[in-house]
Amino acid sequence: MTTNSTPLELQPLILPAVPSWxxxxxxxxxxxxxxxxxxxxxxxxxxxxxxRLKAKRAALKLFVKPITPHTPSSAIELLRQAALCYYPREAIASLHGEQWYQFLDLQLGETRFSDKMPLWQAALYQNKHGEHDSELVNDCLVWVEKALPPKRGMRG
Incomplete structure (x- = not known):
């Protein structure tokens, strides 16, 4: 047995490139x-x-402000301003009296305003606070919460 101590003439190993992402x-x-x-x-x-909800949030913030108690006239004015933000000005500005209350009921889907029209008319034009004032103000708050923004098909 002979041992050959001379190394073989081999080429160096060439590794492939590392896989990339x-x-x-x-x-x-x-x-x-x-x-x-x-x-x-x-x-x-x-x-x-x-x-879209910016006007609704502003109206709700004004309703829940504890600084001054709301009167029905201030509540209905705030409600009208909120409605003007979502409905065409021509449609809202011309409404008054029974038409206004019917519009509010139609948008809400329940009769909260037309049934109380005599209470509204009495409360809007008197200086002293009536026993139904908080109920009327609450109706306005409910309208802003539930009827705004208008549902599809209710905007016109």
Missing amino acids: FPLAWGWWASFASVVMALLLLTAFFLWRKK
Whole structure:
């Protein structure tokens, strides 16, 4: 047995390049694009909703302000201002009396105003506080909470 101590003439090993994440397959790009699009749509929706509910939040904030108690005349004025933010000015500005109360009932879906029209007419034009004032103010608060913003088909 002879031992050969001379090394063999071999070429050095050439390793392949490390696999890279880039370029990504088209499926990853599509997933990334859909996530970005979903985030943009969600952001746009929440900004639109915030803008749409701005007048309602302002009216509710004024209703629950504990500084001064609301009178029926101030409550109905606040309600009219809130309605003007959501409905066409021509439709709201021309309404008065029974037409106004019917409009409020129609938008609310229940009769809270037409049934109490004599109470409203008495409360709006007197200086002293009546026994039904808090009930009338509460009706205005309920209208702002439930009828605003208008549902589809109720805006015109």
